[in-house]
Amino acid sequence: NAGVTQTPKFRILKIGQSMTLQCTQDMNHNYMYWYRQDPGMGLKLIYYSVGAGITDKGEVPNGYNVSRSTTEDFPLRLELAAPSQTSVYFCASSPLAGGSNTGELFFGEGSRLTVL
Amino acid sequence: GNSVTQMEGPVTLSEEAFLTINCTYTATGYPSLFWYVQYPGEGLQLLLKATKADDKGSNKGFEATYRKETTSFHLEKGSVQVSDSAVYFCALSDSNYQLIWGAGTKLIIKP
Numbered sequence: 001n002a003g004v005t006q007t008p009k010f011r012i013l014k015i016g017q018s019m020t021l022q023c024t025q026d027m028n029h030n031y032m033y034w035y036r037q038d039p040g041m042g043l044k045l046i047y048y049s050v051g052a053g054i055t056d057k058g059e060v061p062n063g064y065n066v067s068r069s070t071t072e073d074f075p076l077r078l079e080l081a082a083p084s085q086t087s088v089y090f091c092a093s094s095p096l097a098g099g100s101n102t103g104e105l106f107f108g109e110g111s112r113l114t115v116l
Numbered sequence: 117g118n119s120v121t122q123m124e125g126p127v128t129l130s131e132e133a134f135l136t137i138n139c140t141y142t143a144t145g146y147p148s149l150f151w152y153v154q155y156p157g158e159g160l161q162l163l164l165k166a167t168k169a170d171d172k173g174s175n176k177g178f179e180a181t182y183r184k185e186t187t188s189f190h191l192e193k194g195s196v197q198v199s200d201s202a203v204y205f206c207a208l209s210d211s212n213y214q215l216i217w218g219a220g221t222k223l224i225i226k227p
Contacts, residue, residue: 004159042205042217043160058214090159103148103209107159 002026006091006108013081013115021076021111023091031094032074033058033105034066036087043090049074081115088112118143118210122218125203129196130226137191137221139180139206147208149173149182149189150215154203163191163204201225 004025013019025032030051035043045058049068063085065077074093078085089112092105123138141149148167152160164173169184178193189206206218 040220042219043215045214048214092159103150103215104162104165105152105160105215107161109157109159 004091004093004106004108006089006111008111009109010112011114013078013113015081015083015115017081018077018079019081019113021078021089021091021113023074023076023108024072025074025091025093025106026072027093027095027106028071029093029095029106030071031096032068033092033094034064034074034076035090035092036060037090037110038087046076046089078113083115086113086115118147118208118216120206120208120216120218122204122206122221125220125222126224127221128224128226131198132195133225135191135193135196135200135223137204137206137223139189139191139218141187141189141206141208141216143187143208143210143216145210146184147210149180150207150209151178151180151189151191152205152207154205154220156202160205196223196225198225198227 007022033048034046044060047066049055088110090110091108094105119142150165151163153163154160164175166173166182172181180191203220203222205220207215
């Protein structure tokens with residue numbers, strides 16, 4: 001009963017390094033999302049995908065890239081890490097019902113990233 | 117544009133107290149409304165939802181009613197427990213099925 005799995009849970013990067021946050025879901029959901037959550041703040045959408053091969057920018061896409069080659073996987077790539085990218089990152093997925101997005105998101109446990 | 121406003125926290129209550137966390141929204145059309153809860157160290161999980169005006173969502177003793185006339189979706193619970201301590205997020209889904217999030221309200225319940 002895995003749901004949405006994110007790796008790694010914690011990571012420290014130096015300025016300018018790159019890394020990929022992995023996200024996998026086993027619920028066959030069409031929609032997938034990447035959010036960041038800064039301390040004491042709500043969620044900001046980075047990128048989302050409505051299905052394999054389709055991705056779109058959210059509210060704060062700069063400095064990130066995504067791909068969606070399969071229904072299950074939605075990795076988030078950070079290029080040239082900056083201190084402003086220090087945050088907790090959440091991956092989420094959402095099913096369709098009756099052909100429409102239900103709005104019910106299933107979240108992973110989060111990945112805490114620190115850029116020094 | 118669409119937005120969600122929640123009461124600022126933290127909200128601190130004693131066990132068995134009555135809880136209200138206010139949430140108001142601005143939206144065009146008829147969005148669905150949600151409450152999500154985030155327990156310490158975990159991801160968010162759906163607590164309850166309402167899809168049309170006057171609907172009442174309920175789960176685990178929590179309730180919220182979709183009030184179109186006041187554009188509100190306040191979260192209530194009659195008797196809180198220490199285990200309810202968490203951050204609560206109000207959200208709405210827009211026409212593109214994206215969720216618009218409130219800033220979250222931290223709830224602290226003291227024994």
